[in-house]
Amino acid sequence: MSTENEGTGASGAPSVPPVPDAAPEGTPASTPPAPEPQQPAHQPSAGDYPPPGQAPAPGGYPAPGQTPPGAVPPGPSGPSGHPADAPTSAQPVVGASWPPPPPVLPSYGSEGSYGGDASYGSGGSYGSGGGPEWGSPEPARSRPGGKRLGLFVAAMAVVALVAGGLGGGLGYQIAKGDDDGGSSTTVSAAEAPKDFARAADTVAAVAGKSLPSVVTIEAKGGDGEGGTGTGFVYDKQGHILTNNHVVASAAEGGDLTATFSNGKKYTAEVVGRAEGYDVAVVKLKNAPSGLNPLPLADSDAVAVGDSTIAIGAPFGLSNTVTTGIISAKNRPVASGDGTGSSNSYMSALQTDASINPGNSGGPLLDAGGAVIGMNSAIQPSGSGGTGQGQAGSIGLGFAIPINQAKNVAEQLIKTGTPVYPVIGATVTMTEGGTGATISADGEGGTPAVTPDGPAAKAGLKAGDVITKFNDTAIDSGPTLISEIWTHKPGDKVTLTYKRAGKESTVQVTLGERKGES
Numbered sequence: 124m125s126t127e128n129e130g131t132g133a134s135g136a137p138s139v140p141p142v143p144d145a146a147p148e149g150t151p152a153s154t155p156p157a158p159e160p161q162q163p164a165h166q167p168s169a170g171d172y173p174p175p176g177q178a179p180a181p182g183g184y185p186a187p188g189q190t191p192p193g194a195v196p197p198g199p200s201g202p203s204g205h206p207a208d209a210p211t212s213a214q215p216v217v218g219a220s221w222p223p224p225p226p227v228l229p230s231y232g233s234e235g236s237y238g239g240d241a242s243y244g245s246g247g248s249y250g251s252g253g254g255p256e257w258g259s260p261e262p263a264r265s266r267p268g269g270k271r272l273g274l275f276v277a278a279m280a281v282v283a284l285v286a287g288g289l290g291g292g293l294g295y296q297i298a299k300g301d302d303d304g305g306s307s308t309t310v311s312a313a314e315a316p317k318d319f320a321r322a323a324d325t326v327a328a329v330a331g332k333s334l335p336s337v338v339t340i341e342a343k344g345g346d347g348e349g350g351t352g353t354g355f356v357y358d359k360q361g362h363i364l365t366n367n368h369v370v371a372s373a374a375e376g377g378d379l380t381a382t383f384s385n386g387k388k389y390t391a392e393v394v395g396r397a398e399g400y401d402v403a404v405v406k407l408k409n410a411p412s413g414l415n416p417l418p419l420a421d422s423d424a425v426a427v428g429d430s431t432i433a434i435g436a437p438f439g440l441s442n443t444v445t446t447g448i449i450s451a452k453n454r455p456v457a458s459g460d461g462t463g464s465s466n467s468y469m470s471a472l473q474t475d476a477s478i479n480p481g482n483s484g485g486p487l488l489d490a491g492g493a494v495i496g497m498n499s500a501i502q503p504s505g506s507g508g509t510g511q512g513q514a515g516s517i518g519l520g521f522a523i524p525i526n527q528a529k530n531v532a533e534q535l536i537k538t539g540t541p542v543y544p545v546i547g548a549t550v551t552m553t554e555g556g557t558g559a560t561i562s563a564d565g566e567g568g569t570p571a572v573t574p575d576g577p578a579a580k581a582g583l584k585a586g587d588v589i590t591k592f593n594d595t596a597i598d599s600g601p602t603l604i605s606e607i608w609t610h611k612p613g614d615k616v617t618l619t620y621k622r623a624g625k626e627s628t629v630q631v632t633l634g635e636r637k638g639e640s
Contacts, residue, residue: 324490324491326432326444326446329432329488329490329491329492330432330434330444332492333417333432333434333486333488333492334384334434334442334444335383335384335385335415336355336356336414336415336416336417337353337354337355337356337383337384337417337434337435337442337485337486338353338354338355338356338363338381338382338383339351339352339353339381339382339436339439339441339442340352340353340354340363340365340369340370340379340380340381340391340405340484341378341379341380341382342369342370342371342372342373342377342378342379343372343373343377343378343379344372344373344375344376344377345375345376345377348372349372349373349377349378350369350372350481351436351439351481352365352366352368352369352370352435352436352481352482352483352484352485353365353369353434353435353436353481353482353483353484353485353486353498354369354381354405354484354485355417355434355484355485355486355494356414356415356416356417357404357416357417357532358414358416359414359416360406360410361406361407361410361414362394362404362405362406362532362536363381363391363404363405363406363407364402364403364404364484364497364528364532365403365404365405365483365484365497366401366402366403366483366484366497366499367396367397367398367400367401367402367403367467368401368467368483369403369483369484370393370396370403370405371396371398371403373393374393374396378390379391379392379393379405381405381407382441384441384442387411389407389408389409389410389411390407390408390409391405391406391407391408392405392406392408393405394406394535394536394539395534395535395536395538395539395540395541396535396541397531397534397535397541397639398467398639399466399467399468399541399543399608399639400467400469400523400527400528400531400541400543400608401458401467401469401499401500401523402497402523402528402531402532402535402541403484403535404532404535404536417486417488417492417493417494418492418493418494419493419494419525419529420489420491420493420494420495420525421526422472422495422496422524422525422526422527423524423526425449425452425472425489425495425524426449426452427448427449427450427451427452428448428449429448429449429489429490429495430446430447430448430489430490431446431447431448431449431474431476431487431488431489431495432444432445432446432476432487432488432489432490432492433445433446433447433474433476433477433478433482433485433486433487433488433498433520434485434486434488435478435479435481435482435483435484435485435498436481436482436485437477437478437479437480437481437482437516438479438480438481439481440481443482445476445477445478446476447474447475447476447477447518447520448474448475448476449472449473449474450473450474450475450518450519451472451473452472452473453470453471453595453606454470454471454472454473454521455468455469455470455471455599455601455602455605455606456468456469456470456471456500456521456605457554457601457605458499458500458521467499468601468604468605468608469499469500469521469523469524469527469605469608470524470527470605470606470608470609471496471499471500471521471522471523471524471605472487472495472496472521472522472523472524473519473520473521474487474496474520474521474522475518475519475520476520477516477518477520478498478501478516478520479501479515479516480501480515482498482520483498483499483500484497484498484499485497485498486498487522494525495522495524495525496522496523496524496525496528497522497523497525497528498520498521498522499521499522499523500520500521501516501517501519501520501521502517502519502520502521503515503517504517524609526609527608527609530611540637540638541637541638541639542612542635542636542637543608543635543636543637544607544608544610544611544612544614544633544634544635544636545576545577545607545612545633545634545635545636546576546577546578546583546607546618546631546633546634547572547573547576547577547578547579547634548561548571548572548573548576548578548579548583549561549562549564549565549566549571549572550562550589550600550603550604551600552599552600552601553599553600554599554600554601555598555599556598556599557588557590557598558588558589558590558597558598558599558620558621559588559589559597559598559599559600559602559603560586560587560588560589560600561578561583561584561585561586561587561588561589562585563585563586564585570585571585572584572585576634577631577632577633577634578631580631580632581618581629581630581631582629583618583620583629583631584622586622587620587621587622588620588621588622589603589618589619589620590619590620590621590626591617591618591619592606592607592616592617592618593606593616593617607633610633611633612633612634612635613632613633613635614632614633615630615631615632615633616630616631616633617629617630617631618630618631
């Protein structure tokens with residue numbers, strides 16, 4: 124798989140989100156109920172049941188819907204469920220059914236109310252079926268409209284502002300209705316206790332603890348070209364771990380700065396770079412005391428489905444936190460700057476946490492806040508671009524496993540030069556297929572299989588097709604290199620290969636190559 128590194132060029136500040144329209148009108152103030160007409164004093168009559176002063180005989184009440192002896196039958200019902208032209212009262216009216224119906228209830232969640240066309244619950248009512256209504260339902264209210272919102276960088280902020288404005292407007296109208304004499308329909312949330320603290324395993328807690336150890340890196344070459352990326356504190360001496368492609372433009376006489384989440388900026392210098400691994404170490408000049416390195420996890424122990432937290436500066440937006448899961452492990456990825464001159468290879472952790480240009484070099488954390496990988500590349504969408512000439516996240520992000528990044532970082536801090544494990548054979552770099560084929564010739568006319576090298580000692584020859592590295596299936600040259608580079612020189616590995624249709628297995632002791640070829 125070939126991807127693009129997601130460093131970002133320096134760009135202007137994000138555009139200011141548009142000011143939202145005034146909040147739509149909410150629920151109108153309640154209308155005070157009309158005064159009830161005075162009931163005339165009741166005069167006993169032959170139609171009274173039971174007669175005044177007498178208790179009804181056992182079982183003497185008429186059944187619901189029946190008329191007591193001598194009573195006048197009920198007339199036609201009005202629109203509210205009461206007899207036509209009869210006063211509405213909390214007292215039963217002579218001639219009405221017994222027991223009397225409950226008072227008319229409003230239809231919660233009807234069309235255009237809380238939840239819009241789709242009611243709160245289902246069927247246009249609170250719950251379903253419109254609730255227990257006596258009489259006709261209340262007239263439906265119209266659904267408030269809204270303007271379409273735009274601007275790419277600030278889109279999420281605009282949506283938040285609109286939602287906040289809408290809620291505020293409705294709350295004001297309800298409160299206004301209460302001031303006008305209506306009964307209260309709101310419940311005020313209790314204030315958060317002063318000693319409120321989030322659990323240590325929440326995203327908010329992890330982010331709060333980790334952000335002070337993450338920096339936004341700005342690199343600028345002598346020609347003024349450069350970009351923005353991310354890094355994180357590796358040790359208390361001020362070493363910062365990041366991607367090679369983040370700092371490459373400033374590696375030879377450029378300007379390099381690292382800015383912490385508190386806004387403090389420090390100049391930095393490159394200690395060492397590994398193009399093939401896409402790993403670099405920089406060191407802060409005049410590093411402050413009290414640096415807190417992020418803890419490093421065992422990336423080999425990561426499982427698909429584990430939670431992930433990514434921190435970085437996508438499109439220059441520093442201190443951005445996103446979440447996701449581990450979507451896959453050991454994903455072979457060949458990434459580069461688009462020119463093919465500085466490709467890197469990794470057996471990556473794949474995550475759906477949002478990673479964008481500018482996240483490069485930032486930490487990918489587990490749920491406990493330990494680093495499991497270093498964000499490095501994304502798979503761009505077919506349409507590509509965000510209006511700034513750069514691809515955005517489509518949920519396919521790739522991180523260098525921290526076990527590998529740590530090994531490289533230790534080499535760079537110690538010697539400034541990377542060391543690569545090799546098998547001593549040149550393979551074709553065509554992606555996708557049935558394996559990695561050993562080329563007929565090496566670079567510059569040299570032998571494809573290095574004499575006395577690891578592959579030669581194991582009996583491998585030009586034309587052999589390597590199909591498996593230990594237990595990992597190999598489909599191409601980049602996949603083979605990605606797997607080799609997860610190991611160290613001197614490791615013993617098992618290669619499965621085909622020659623003239625026959626499959627064989629051989630053990631190889633990995634050699635080494637110092638520096639870039």
